[in-house]
Amino acid sequence: xxxxxxxxxxxxxxxxxxxxxxxxxxxxxxxxxxxxxxxxxxxxxxxxxxxxxxxxxxxxxxxxxxxxxxxxxxxxxxxxxxxxxxxxxxxxxxxxxxxxxxxxxxxxxxxxxxxxxxxxxxxxxxxxxxxxxxxxxxxxxxxxxxxxxxxxxxxxxxxxxxxxxxxxxxxxxxxxxxxxxxxxxxxxxxxxxxxxxxxxxxxxxxxxxxxxxxxxxxxxxxxxxxxxxxxxxxxxxxxxxxxxxxxxxxxxxxxxxxxxxxxxxxxxxxxxxxxxxxxxxxxxxxxxxxxxxxxxxxxxxxxxxxxxxxxxxxxxxxxxxxxxxxxxxxxxxxxxxxxxxxxxxxxxxxxxxxxxxxxxxxxxxxxxxxxxxx
Numbered sequence: 001x002x003x004x005x006x007x008x009x010x011x012x013x014x015x016x017x018x019x020x021x022x023x024x025x026x027x028x029x030x031x032x033x034x035x036x037x038x039x040x041x042x043x044x045x046x047x048x049x050x051x052x053x054x055x056x057x058x059x060x061x062x063x064x065x066x067x068x069x070x071x072x073x074x075x076x077x078x079x080x081x082x083x084x085x086x087x088x089x090x091x092x093x094x095x096x097x098x099x100x101x102x103x104x105x106x107x108x109x110x111x112x113x114x115x116x117x118x119x120x121x122x123x124x125x126x127x128x129x130x131x132x133x134x135x136x137x138x139x140x141x142x143x144x145x146x147x148x149x150x151x152x153x154x155x156x157x158x159x160x161x162x163x164x165x166x167x168x169x170x171x172x173x174x175x176x177x178x179x180x181x182x183x184x185x186x187x188x189x190x191x192x193x194x195x196x197x198x199x200x201x202x203x204x205x206x207x208x209x210x211x212x213x214x215x216x217x218x219x220x221x222x223x224x225x226x227x228x229x230x231x232x233x234x235x236x237x238x239x240x241x242x243x244x245x246x247x248x249x250x251x252x253x254x255x256x257x258x259x260x261x262x263x264x265x266x267x268x269x270x271x272x273x274x275x276x277x278x279x280x281x282x283x284x285x286x287x288x289x290x291x292x293x294x295x296x297x298x299x300x301x302x303x304x305x306x307x308x309x310x311x312x313x314x315x316x317x318x319x320x321x322x323x324x325x326x327x328x329x330x331x332x333x334x335x336x337x338x339x340x341x342x343x344x345x346x347x348x349x350x351x352x353x354x355x356x357x358x359x360x361x362x363x364x365x366x367x368x369x370x371x372x373x374x
Contacts, residue, residue, distance in 0.1 A: 002356070002359060002360075002363075003326055003330075003331060003332070003333060003355065003356070003359045004044045004045065004227075004331060004332040004333070005042070005043050005044050005045075005332075005333050005334075005335065005352055005355065005356075006043065006044065006045045006046060006047055006074060006227070006332060006333070006334040006335070007038045007041075007043045007045075007046045007047070007334070007335065007336055007344055007347075008046055008047045008048075008049065008334070008336040008340070009031065009034045009035055009038065009046045009047075009048060009060075009064060010034070010048075010049070010340070011025060011026045011027060011030070011031055011054075011055050011060060012024065012025060012026070012027050012030060013027075013030060013340065013341065014340075015337075015338050015339070015340050016248075016251075016252045016255065016298075016302060016308075016338060017248055017251040017252055017255065017338050017339070018339070018340075019255065025055065026055055028063065030341075031060065031063055031064055031067075032063070032064065032067035033341070034064075034340070034341055034344070035064035035067055035068050035071060036067060036068055037341060037344045037345055037348075038071055038344050038348075039068045039069065039070055039071040040345075040348060041344055041345060041347055041348020041349070041352060042348055042352050042353070042356075043071065043344070043347075043348070043352070044071075044072060045071070045072040045073065045074050045103065046064075046071060046072075046073060046074065047074045047076065047105060047334065048060050048061055048064075048073060048074065048075050048076060049076050050076035050077065050078055050107055051114070052114055052115075052117035052118050053117075057075040057076055057077065058075055058090055058091070058094050060075075061073040061075050061094060061098070061102065062094055062097065062098070065097075065098040065101055070101075071101070072098075072100075072101040072102065072103065073098070073101055073102055073103070074103045074104075074105045074175060075091070075094075075102060075103070075104060075105060076105040076107050077091075077104055077105065077106060077107065078107050078108070078109055078115075078118075078120075079106065079108065079127075079130055079131045079134035079135075080109075080115075080120050080122070080127065080130055080134075080154075081118055081119075081120065083155070083157075084133075084134045084137040084138045084141065084155060085137065085141055085157060085160050085162070087134075087138060088137070088138045088141035088142055088162055089141075089162055089164055091104055091138075091166070091172055092141075092142060092162065092164045092165055092166045092172070093164055095166040095167045095168055095172055096164065096166070096167045098167070099167055100166070100167040100168040102166075102168075102172055103172060103173040103174070103175060104138075104172055104173070104174050104175065105175040105176075105177065105195070106131055106134075106135060106174060106175065106176045106177070106187075106191065107177055108124075108127045108128045108130075108131045108177075108178060108183070108186075109124070109127050110124070110178075112124070115127070124180070124182070125182050126154075128178070128180070128182035128183060128185075128186050129153065129154070129182070129186070130153075130154040130155075131176075131186055131190075132186040132189065132190060133150070133152045133153065133154050133155050134154075134155070135174060135176075135186075135190040135191070136150075136190065137150055137155060139171055139174070139190075141160065141162050142162075142165060142166050142170070142171040142172060143165075143170050143171055144161060145161070146161060147159045147160060147161040148160060148161070173192045173193065174190065174191050174192050174193070175191060175192065175193040175194075175195055175227065176190065176191035176193070176194055176195065176224070177194075177195040177196075179196065179197075179207065179279060184210055184211055184214040185214050185217075185218070187211065187214075187224065188211045188212075188214035188215040188217075188218055188220070188223065188224060189214070189215070189218035189220065191224045192224055192225065193224055193225045193226070193227050193331075193332055194211050194223075194224040194225070194226055194227065195226075195227040195228075195229065195332075195334070196226065196227065196228050196229070197228075197229050197279070197280055197306075197307055197308075197309060198228055198229055198230045198231075198280075198294065198307070198309040198311075198325075199279055199280065199283050199309070200283055200286075200290040200291055200294060201290075201291050201324060201325070201328060203279065203283065204228060204325065204328060204330075205328055205329075208226055208328065208329050211223060211224065211226070225331040225332060226329055226330045226331060226332065227330065227331070227332035227333070227334060228325050228330045228332070228333060228334070229307040229333075229334035229335075229336075230307070230309065230310070230311050230322070230333065230334065230335050231298070231307060231308060231309065231310040231311070231335075231336060231337065231338065232310065232311045232312075232318050232322075232335050232337065232343070232347065232351060233245045233248065233295075233310050233311070233312045233337070233338065234313070234314065234315055234318060234343075234346060234347075234350060234351065235312075235313070235314060236314065237314060238313055238314060238317065241312050241313050241314060241317075242312055245295060245298075245310060245312045248298065248338045249297055249298055249301060252298060252301055252302065253301055256301065256302070280296065280299040280308060280309050281299065281300060281303075283296050283299075283309070285300075291321065291324065292313075292317065292320060292321040292324060293311045293312050293313045293317050293318055293320075293321040294309060294310070294311060294321065295309070295310040295311070295312045296309055296310075297310075298310050307334065307336065315350035315351050315354055316354065318351060319351055319354035319355050319358060320358070322335075322351075322355050323355060323358045323359070323362075326355075326358075326359060326362070327362075333355070335347055335351070
């Protein structure tokens with residue numbers, strides 16, 4: 001199965017090393033150019049993130065879709081703020097207008113403080129339980145032609161049927177993020193793709209196995225596919241790549257020392273790190289460098305408040321490092337840079353073709369051997 005490569009777009013030029021103070025929160029021209037840069041670089045999909053202060057992701061996706069032709073959009077959504085029957089219609093409508101270029105990324109919410117900014121006071125365990133109900137409802141809303149009701153812990157309604165169904169059949173793909181036991185249980189039961197932050201290969205293999213076991217326990221014949229997220233830092237030589245990596249680290253630390261807040265970073269000041277963030281920090285505590293090219297120092301510097309673990313090296317080295325995760329079982333790779341716009345272009349020129357060639361070679365080898373992959 002070909003690997004899916006995902007990037008990330010935002011509505012302004014920002015990252016750990018680029019401040020957006022004074023810039024408009026929504027720059028339509030930048031969104032259009034940023035989306036087209038990903039399409040021209042052969043990304044399959046782009047993630048549109050979510051926070052309590054960010055622009056609405058479905059509208060960002062609609063605008064970006066109007067300025068691209070093939071690129072698809074993974075829209076992050078936190079269950080709990082929009083009733084699932086309403087969310088089903090919103091996403092189905094967007095899927096129709098984009099001719100099937102939409103997927104849903106379910107974020108249950110790692111930080112209590114961030115959730116409370118939008119009025120959500122549930123515990124983390126209850127947030128995951130609510131996500132389970134939300135996903136069961138939204139999937140039925142997308143596929144049912146007959147009225148149905150629901151009477152659960154978090155949602156209750158009767159006699160619902162939607163006139164708008166997704167363009168994609170039977171429904172819109174569902175991605176799911178999280179690293180806690182509750183996340184494994186819910187995501188393994190309900191999601192099509194389970195997303196992880198990058199960790200060393202051995203720890204990633206353990207997480208894959210835990211999700212597979214949870215899927216089996218949920219009665220699924222096949223587990224979700226797996227996505228892993230990285231921050232590649234490329235250079236023409238290994239030395240130049242590592243010089244750039246340390247330059248990025250220095251600039252990040254300078255911003256932190258100057259009092260930069262988490263406007264662009266998902267970690268909420270003073271909040272307990274999520275389990276996924278804790279695992280990135282634990283990897284950093286074991287060492288700065290792991291496996292072929294994994295570098296954890298930037299994750300440690302920023303508190304690992306999201307996708308913050310890097311792969312450093314030449315395009316050849318980083319492509320092989322990504323393929324190591326494909327060999328482990330990942331079918332989706334999310335890559336985004338510290339220079340977001342320029343890196344998206346560089347990935348399309350230097351990195352993505354190498355990854356796709358490596359996957360194609362593996363598929364040819366499997367076909368020649370007459371065996372099934374995986």
